[in-house]
Amino acid sequence: MKTYQISKSQLKQLLEPYLTAETQLIAPSLNPLGLISFNKIQNINEIALNTSIPLKPSKSYLFPESSSLVQFDEKNPHLLESDISQKKQMLFGLRPCDLAAIAYMDSFFSSNISDHDYVQRRNNTLILGVACEYPSNACFCTSMGIQPGTSIHADIFLVPSGEDFLVEELSEKGQEYLASISKGWKEASNETLATQKNEITEKTSSKLIEKIDLSKIRGRLSETYNKDFWNKYSEACIVCGACTFDCPTCSCFDMNDSMISSSKGCRYRSWDSCSFADFTLHASSHNPRSSKLHRLRQRILHKFQYTVEKMDQWSCTGCGRCIRVCPVGINTRSILKDAKEALGE
Amino acid sequence: MNKIVNPYQPSYAEIIQTKQENSSIKSFLLEIPEGIQKPIMPGQFFQLSLPGYGEAPISVSEINDKTLLFCIANMGSFTNKVHSLGVGDKIGLRGPYGNGFPISASSNSNLVLLAGGIGLVPLRSVVSYFFHHQENFKNLEILYGAKSSNDIIYRDDVKQWRHKPNTIFKLTIDKPEKDWNGNTGFVTQFLNPQSSDPSEVLFHLDKDFSQTKVFVVGPPMMLNSVYQALTNINFPPEHVFVSLENRMKCGIGKCGHCNAGSQYVCLDGPVFSWKTLQSMPNEY
Amino acid sequence: MINEIRDAIIQYLKSVMKENDVVLALRSSSTPGILTPCILRNKADLDQIEAGFFHLNNLAVYLSEFFQKENRLSTLQGYLYVLCKPCDTKAVTQMISDQQINPNKLKLVVYACEGMADMKKVKNEIGLDKDIKAIDLHLTELSLTLLDGSPLSIPVSKVISSKCLECNKEYHLTMSHVFVGDEKKWKSHPYSIATAENKVLLQDQKKGKDLFDQLKAELSACIRCNACRNVCHACFCSDRCIFDKPKMTVGFLDKEISPIDNILFHMIRFYHVAPNCTACGECERICPQGIPLSHLYEYFHRLMQESLDFSAGSSDSMRQAMLSYRLGEDLV
Numbered sequence: 001m002k003t004y005q006i007s008k009s010q011l012k013q014l015l016e017p018y019l020t021a022e023t024q025l026i027a028p029s030l031n032p033l034g035l036i037s038f039n040k041i042q043n044i045n046e047i048a049l050n051t052s053i054p055l056k057p058s059k060s061y062l063f064p065e066s067s068s069l070v071q072f073d074e075k076n077p078h079l080l081e082s083d084i085s086q087k088k089q090m091l092f093g094l095r096p097c098d099l100a101a102i103a104y105m106d107s108f109f110s111s112n113i114s115d116h117d118y119v120q121r122r123n124n125t126l127i128l129g130v131a132c133e134y135p136s137n138a139c140f141c142t143s144m145g146i147q148p149g150t151s152i153h154a155d156i157f158l159v160p161s162g163e164d165f166l167v168e169e170l171s172e173k174g175q176e177y178l179a180s181i182s183k184g185w186k187e188a189s190n191e192t193l194a195t196q197k198n199e200i201t202e203k204t205s206s207k208l209i210e211k212i213d214l215s216k217i218r219g220r221l222s223e224t225y226n227k228d229f230w231n232k233y234s235e236a237c238i239v240c241g242a243c244t245f246d247c248p249t250c251s252c253f254d255m256n257d258s259m260i261s262s263s264k265g266c267r268y269r270s271w272d273s274c275s276f277a278d279f280t281l282h283a284s285s286h287n288p289r290s291s292k293l294h295r296l297r298q299r300i301l302h303k304f305q306y307t308v309e310k311m312d313q314w315s316c317t318g319c320g321r322c323i324r325v326c327p328v329g330i331n332t333r334s335i336l337k338d339a340k341e342a343l344g345e
Numbered sequence: 346m347n348k349i350v351n352p353y354q355p356s357y358a359e360i361i362q363t364k365q366e367n368s369s370i371k372s373f374l375l376e377i378p379e380g381i382q383k384p385i386m387p388g389q390f391f392q393l394s395l396p397g398y399g400e401a402p403i404s405v406s407e408i409n410d411k412t413l414l415f416c417i418a419n420m421g422s423f424t425n426k427v428h429s430l431g432v433g434d435k436i437g438l439r440g441p442y443g444n445g446f447p448i449s450a451s452s453n454s455n456l457v458l459l460a461g462g463i464g465l466v467p468l469r470s471v472v473s474y475f476f477h478h479q480e481n482f483k484n485l486e487i488l489y490g491a492k493s494s495n496d497i498i499y500r501d502d503v504k505q506w507r508h509k510p511n512t513i514f515k516l517t518i519d520k521p522e523k524d525w526n527g528n529t530g531f532v533t534q535f536l537n538p539q540s541s542d543p544s545e546v547l548f549h550l551d552k553d554f555s556q557t558k559v560f561v562v563g564p565p566m567m568l569n570s571v572y573q574a575l576t577n578i579n580f581p582p583e584h585v586f587v588s589l590e591n592r593m594k595c596g597i598g599k600c601g602h603c604n605a606g607s608q609y610v611c612l613d614g615p616v617f618s619w620k621t622l623q624s625m626p627n628e629y
Numbered sequence: 630m631i632n633e634i635r636d637a638i639i640q641y642l643k644s645v646m647k648e649n650d651v652v653l654a655l656r657s658s659s660t661p662g663i664l665t666p667c668i669l670r671n672k673a674d675l676d677q678i679e680a681g682f683f684h685l686n687n688l689a690v691y692l693s694e695f696f697q698k699e700n701r702l703s704t705l706q707g708y709l710y711v712l713c714k715p716c717d718t719k720a721v722t723q724m725i726s727d728q729q730i731n732p733n734k735l736k737l738v739v740y741a742c743e744g745m746a747d748m749k750k751v752k753n754e755i756g757l758d759k760d761i762k763a764i765d766l767h768l769t770e771l772s773l774t775l776l777d778g779s780p781l782s783i784p785v786s787k788v789i790s791s792k793c794l795e796c797n798k799e800y801h802l803t804m805s806h807v808f809v810g811d812e813k814k815w816k817s818h819p820y821s822i823a824t825a826e827n828k829v830l831l832q833d834q835k836k837g838k839d840l841f842d843q844l845k846a847e848l849s850a851c852i853r854c855n856a857c858r859n860v861c862h863a864c865f866c867s868d869r870c871i872f873d874k875p876k877m878t879v880g881f882l883d884k885e886i887s888p889i890d891n892i893l894f895h896m897i898r899f900y901h902v903a904p905n906c907t908a909c910g911e912c913e914r915i916c917p918q919g920i921p922l923s924h925l926y927e928y929f930h931r932l933m934q935e936s937l938d939f940s941a942g943s944s945d946s947m948r949q950a951m952l953s954y955r956l957g958e959d960l961v
Contacts, residue, residue, distance in 0.1 A: 030757075031850070031919075032846075032850075033850055033918065033919035033920060033921075034749070034753070034919060035918075035919045036757060048757065050757075050758050051757035051758050052757060052758060052759070052760050056918075065852050065853070065886050066884065066885045066886045069351070069353040069354075070351070070353050070354050070355070072396040072397075108599075109599065111598075112597065112598055112612060113352045113597040113598070113599075114349065114350070114352065115352065115597075115599050116349040116350060116351045116352060116353075117351075119349050120349050134758045134759070134760075135760070135776065136760045136776075137660075137661060137760040137761055137762055137776055138660065207776045207777060208776075209762060209776070222606075222626070225626060225627065226627075232665075232667060233665075235666070235667065235668050236665045236666040236667060238690060238691075238856075238859055238860050238915075239859050240854065240855070240856030240859045240860060240915055240917075241854050241855065241856060241859070242854060242856050242915070242917040245852060245854050245917055246917055251599070251601065252600055252601030252602070253594075253595075253599075253600045253601070254594060254600070254884060255353075255399070255400065255594045255595060255600065256399060256883060256884060257396060257397050257398060257399050258883045258885055259396065259397040262397065263396060263397075265396060265397060267353065267394070267396075267399070267400075268883075268884075268885055269595075269600070270853070270884040270885060270886065271852065271854075272600070272601070272602075273854075274601060274604075276855075277868060278868070278873060279592075279602060280591075280592055280602065281592060282590055282591065282592050283401075283420050283421060283590075283592070284420075284564065284590065286564075286565055286590075288605075298626075301626070302604065305607075306604070306606055306607040307607075309606075309607035310607040310608075323659075323660055324660070325917045326660070326663070327663070327685075327686070327856075327860065327911075327914060327915040328658075328663070328664075328665050328666055328686060329658025329659070329660045329663035329664060329665040330658070330665065331658055331659040331660055333659060334658070334659045
């Protein structure tokens with residue numbers, strides 16, 4: 001796998017092939033409401049790379065807020081098709097935290113019975129990551145074992161280096177793509193790449209507000225089930241669900257039917273949140289997680305305990321969006337620190 | 346490029362027969378459509394659906410070569426619509442999902458089935474499996490607790506069960522009723538060490554509990570009292586299996602609704618051993 | 630000033646709090662510029678209380694929960710003290726008028742508020758590549774420490790919430806309350822630090838198709854997360870909410886996201902709560918997509934006020950504007 005060194009102006013060559021009518025380029029840009037989010041790009045100038053981590057994750061391009069799973073057709077009431085966007089897309093500007101999140105979503109959606117909608121969109125996607133130089137005050141990726149300067153979960157990974165970018169091929173798909181566009185590009189050595197990555201990792205890590213050592217509580221969080229500290233967070237929660245909607249690894253959804261005539265319509269899915277009161281409401285009206293405390297604890301334990309038990313990995317990447325968007329200041333880092341204390345670590 | 350299979354796409358099954366079991370439960374015999382993965386095992390469930398009415402997870406009540414029996418309680422808009430269907434109508438079907446009861450691990454064992462109300466619905470598939478494969482098992486004991494005499498389901502089948510070899514069937518209703526001469530009270534009354542019935546499995550045929558598996562399906566309250574009763578007689582929790590009710594949407598472990606601890610009820614369950622249940626978060 | 634107010638509040642509560650009393654107030658969180666609501670039951674915990682410039686939350690929304698779900702007030706032996714900015718009291722009054730809460734065990738602690746921060750404006754001042762490590766208010770300057778350690782000072786006038794710029798320093802409360810701070814001085818001190826802005830996004834002149842197009846554009850970012858509904862003190866259908874039931878059962882709307890469905894959601898929701906909306910602005914603050922909901926709703930709010938001569942939160946025993954009528958209406 002090669003590494004190239006390109007100038008800022010050559011970046012265009014990397015991205016332009018996806019600016020056609022049949023493809024789409026998704027990258028961080030300023031949206032009309034003044035937030036940096038991942039948007040469809042019309043012009044390369046819109047791209048905003050030198051900002052704090054985008055508040056919105058890129059998950060809606062692989063897992064849309066709502067999408068049709070099964071179509072019902074009045075001509076053939078029992079004939080079913082599904083209609084997924086076949087557009088090839090490039091997701092550009094994802095930082096190591098978001099790349100790790102996509103890796104998690106990949107393994108989650110393709111495990112056991114594969115989710116066709118996610119897998120098909122993912123197959124049509126080329127992922128270009130970028131090393132992170134500007135964290136937010138909520139970021140804690142290093143506490144989750146992620147280094148801001150490097151990642152293996154992309155097809156191509158960009159590392160800013162002075163006025164240039166180092167472009168690292170990571171996958172076969174990435175290699176194929178670069179082979180088609182890298183005419184006249186200078187190559188760079190593995191050493192240069194490694195040094196630059198380390199430098200960025202160190203610099204960015206030093207800007208993070210804190211690093212929490214979770215090694216001693218990994219796998220032990222279920223012991224905090226009955227502890228007192230949960231209450232001071234859940235009593236403030238207003239069940240808005242924003243933490244789950246902005247989280248790049250939250251993938252829970254609801255399924256409903258939407259009909260435009262008695263036999264034409266679709267079965268669609270839409271984002272749901274385990275924070276909502278009716279998430280575990282059984283048909284018999286029994287609700288195991290009827291209180292806010294139950295649900296807050298479930299969300300935290302799911303990210304930090306249950307996926308560790310089931311898949312041997314955290315499903316939180318420390319991107320900090322849940323902290324930034326919470327209107328009542330519930331802070332995941334504080335919860336983790338309280339958990340540590342409760343476990344005597 | 347390989348076409349990726351859409352796991353949410355149902356097949357359609359034709360209704361061959363229907364029967365009203367009690368005031369709210371109706372059974373539907375469906376022809377198994379093409380493409381359904383076999384074998385289908387007792388305790389597994391299917392997502393039944395109708396365009397415009399959504400889906401619901403329903404356990405199989407009986408598995409035959411070409412047909413499946415589903416017993417559906419009228420509980421919401423989807424099941425209400427299903428109840429209005431008749432012979433010849435079609436219902437969407439996808440599955441089978443879930444792990445089912447540990448039938449193969451129970452060979453050469455006695456099976457004690459504890460059914461609370463609608464819990465008899467999935468357990469009926471175990472009963473029917475037992476009768477088709479009797480050589481693989483020892484004895485069958487069916488303990489059924491219904492809310493009232495009007496709620497009793499499978500009356501005709503029960504008459505047959507009572508006469509099968511190596512089978513005992515005991516029935517109780519919650520409260521005494523006029524014209525009811527049978528047992529009253531909870532189904533846990535049958536877990537009585539003082540039992541004098543010599544055909545009774547737990548206290549006469551398998552006193553050390555080493556060759557018996559217990560399958561329990563019922564409402565949360567019943568599960569609690571069964572748990573107490575079994576603990577009191579020191580029945581090993583790894584041989585007790587419970588089928589959990591849950592809110593399920595996708596049935597394939599993706600939507601997150603049935604997530605309980607590190608398990609997904611639709612994937613790792615709905616049947617769990619007591620031992621596994623004990624390691625799940627308290628809310629379950 | 631601001632810190633003095635906080636100290637005065639704590640001192641007051643310490644002097645009146647009895648054994649079975651409960652205090653609903655705010656404490657600091659680990660997120661700079663945001664306070665976390667808290668329920669305090671012991672005098673010793675009162676020192677945690679924060680108030681003042683970062684008191685962005687309207688605590689009224691917790692009251693219905695307190696009454697309905699987590700703790701029925703009938704089991705509360707003492708009083709429930711609630712920390713309120715003067716504008717928050719309108720929400721409490723309206724909830725009493727809606728019979729959502731019982732004022733008998735409630736005591737409001739209102740204080741001399743000099744405005745609250747708009748954290749979006751603060752973020753705008755520091756640049757997209759920077760973030761805040763720590764934030765504090767000193768008189769009329771906000772002093773920040775950024776992530777890279779550098780300090781930054783911003784005048785309060787630049788980052789104060791637009792809502793506060795139009796505050797007329799009035800509040801009407803007939804229920805039990807105390808005012809912490811010098812009320813006369815507070816009322817007489819006009820808000821002169823900054824100039825008022827034209828904050829109305831939807832111009833009155835826009836009607837018909839123009840208005841519809843503008844709504845469509847603004848609401849296209851909506852992801853139907855229902856946060857605005859969940860934080861709204863006027864939305865009290867709680868677990869019976871029509872939006873939780875998809876169209877295929879009894880609802881009006883699907884959970885599918887489309888421009889039309891989004892407009893319908895907000896219109897239906899707003900017209901449902903219009904009589905009870907006190908324009909507290911929490912819906913806008915909470916929206917994870919940053920949609921200026923309060924500005925949008927304010928247009929319709931004014932329509933209601935103008936045509937029905939009605940202002941929510943001004944009395945705790947009013948007729949419900951949309952549920953009742955007078956035999957002779959002057960304006961309609």
